[in-house]
Each structure stands twice: as C-alpha cells, then as structure tokens.
Amino acid sequence: MIRTATYLVFFLPLFGWGQLIVEINLKAGNELVELNEPVRLNGYSFQLEQARLYLSKFEFYQNGHLKATDSTLAYLVDLEIDSTRKLIFPVVQGSGIDEIRFLFGIDSLTNTSGAMNGALDPMHGMYWSWQSGYINCKLEGTFTAPERETFQLHLGGYAHPFSGVQRILLKTDKTNVCRLDIDLNALMERVIRTKSELHVMSPGSRAVEYAQLLAKSIELKP
Template sequence: MKNNMKKLLPLLLLSAIAFATTANSKIDDPKKNIKTGSLSVHFVNLINGRDLKLNDTVSLYKNANGDDFKVTTFKYYISNVSLIEKNGGKVIVPDSYFLINAADSSTLIQKITNIPEGKYVGMTFTIGVDSLRNFAGAQSGALDPAKGMFWTWNSGYIFVKLEGESTKSTAKKNRLTFHIGGAKDPDNTIRTFTQKFPNTLRISDGKLPELELVANAGALFQGKTTVDFAKLNFTMGGPNSVVVADNYANGLFKIIKVRN
C-alpha cells in the first residue's frame, strides 16, 4: 500500500499543477480576448474663435492685451491619453504620443487604436511629454528630434511651440518666440487636460467614431497672466514658460464634438 501511495503522489502533484495552470489560463483568457476599437481625433487650431492661419499678414490676430500679431509656427504634443469610464475608471492608451503641427495637415487627424470596447464619458491627457520620456533622450516616431521639438542643448522636449511677429515685440525683427518646456521644479511646465465629452463615446470593433478637439493658441497669452508682448516675447523654458503654461493649462484645449 505504501509503495502504491509513493507511486501515486507524483501523479497527484502533477495533476494539481495542471489543474491550477488550466484554471489560471481560463481566468486570463477573457482579458486576452477583449475586443478593441479605434478613435479618430480631429484637431482644429484657432486663436480666440478665429481659424489659425500661418503667415497671415492681412488679418492679424490680437492677444488679450490688445497686441496685434501673426503666427508662423504652432506645434504641440499630447501624450498619456486615457479614456474615462462612467464609473470614473480610466482606460490608459499605451504609448500614446502625438505631435500636432499646424503647418502639416496630415497631423491634424490622429488615430488612437487598441481601445477596449465600451462606453466612455471623458478624456484626459498630458499637454507635452511626460517626465520619464522627457529625460530618456532623443527617440523615434512622434518624439523624433527631426520634428523640431527637442532641445539638444537642454536634453528635453518642447511641449508647445508658437512663433510669430508683433509690432509690440521688442525682440529683434519684432519676433515672438514661445518654446514652452521643462519638467523639473520650479520650472515644470507639464500640465494635464481633462474634460467630459458632450455625449457618450462608444468604442466598438469595426467602427471609427470621431472626436473634434479645438486647440486655442490664444490661450498662451491669457488666463492667470495677460501677456504684454512688449514685456514678454521670448521664452525657452524657465520661469516665463511656467507663466505661459499656467495660462494655457485650462484654456488650450476643448472637446466640442463626439460623432459615433
């Protein structure tokens, strides 16, 4: 009897391991088989309600201080996109880094893929590039330095870039240079955008809902501080970039439409 038990014990042990492995596989299977869908995000660049037109000298824009100006460059990063569920939970979109360039129409529509099927009531994302990637050196894709949004001298990314001209600017050739970046205190300019959708977003396999997101470049110059181009017309990181980032933190982006 003892010999039989000795022979049976290894078999029983192997059976138990096999059962546990099978049980765990069954638990994990639903996660592996979750259906996913995609979302198309359309970016519309404005300045205080007017369409942003680069190099437009016929119809100049005005900042909150009343200073006339034109825009020659407008680019910005969004990253770490998450969709908000009805219960308040967040579904993180992995490796979500997007660069929008007003001069490149192909960047104005961004497709977000591999989103679990479901209903979502809002969105949150980082304005700029998160601290981890910001200090990881030059990278590829949207974070490629060739995109013109990386400081080689400062080893970091420019989160929002606006360049232009204003007769009120005291800089050489009346230039405006706003390169907003920096991820270390006290000059940390990373900001977060969060908003509820105007109606529920439905993600499902085989469909491509659309989200329209407005970017108001005028938000850089109004908010906590009204920018006077005679006094502030140049920044590449540092305290003045914090001033501008604090301005646009609550006014740069707005989701205006969801089309399922």
C-alpha cells in the same frame, strides 16, 4: 489653409473595437488660426509662422474608471502638416467612454530617457538637450499690431520647479468624432502685455505660466 474634411468611422465588430477620431484646432476666440494668416482680436493682431506641440499619454475613462490606454508614447501636432492634426485611437466599442485624460507636453520619465525616435526624434526640432529635454510647445510668429514685433515661445521643462507639462482632463459626449480646440487668445494677450517676454527659449517660470494658460484654454467639442 485648414481643410474641412468628412471622416468615416469604421467599426470592427469581430473584435469589439472601434475608432475615436480627435481633430486638433488652434483658435483665437472664435477664429481659426492658420499659419501665415493674420489674426485680429481685442486691438492686437498676430500671425503664426510655426506651431508645433506634443500631446501624450492618452487614457480613456468611464465613470472614473480606466477603460483603455493609448500605446503611442507621444503625438507631435504640427499646424503645417494636416495629417498630424487628426489623432485616431482604437477604443472599446460600446464602452461608453465619457472622459479623456492626457498630457500637454512630455513627462519627466520620457525626458530623462534621452532623445528618442518617431515623433520624439530630435530631427523635428523639438528637443533642446539631455539637460533641458523636450520642447512641449513651439509657437513662432509676428505681432503686426499694435506694433510689429516677432515672438518665439519655446515652452518646456521637466525638472522642479519649472516642470511645464500639463495634465488635461476633458469630458466627452461619447461620440466617435470630436474636436480638440486650443485657444491662443489668453496666451497671446499675456505675451503682448509682457513685451520683455516675447522670446522664451528655455525652461523657467514664464514658460510654465504660458503653458498653464494654454492648458486652461483646451476644450473638447463634438
């Protein structure tokens, strides 16, 4: 189950640095999505059995000017591991950051550098091969209505014309704790309508389309 927690924000006035905490949630409309829990929406229902995704290259802006760059190469968010759903960034205290920019997925340079360690270690099951690179997002589960059908969505690809990485720009209200919501509704409706595409397991046009649908659904909320 997704746990609700209260986070304490600690400031380090000696160095002028603070923390920005971003909590990651998957949703379907207004409903939170949890692993192995049914989600009912618009005449269909599904449940996720696995949900992992990469977020990378975080940058923080004020009035269009870059104020800070995150040093972590990539974050692997795994719905099964609560600790991965909370990202903590050191930011300049009082800098008035009003926009966050990042990548949904892994960029081409990182992909062509070969398999790495940490969040990018192949042991996490998010790396295809040196030819195909990293899986940006992995969603697996079962549609339980209108018919029972399994789905496997492994969305990635870094080479033209099937580059699946998505650039995200989100405005923030300058609070120190915020929520990054990723709404699965548009994607899952598209998947259930195109039943021949229930299993996307390699780079291609469908993987790019699905990644774009997810990118458009991302919102930053206080």
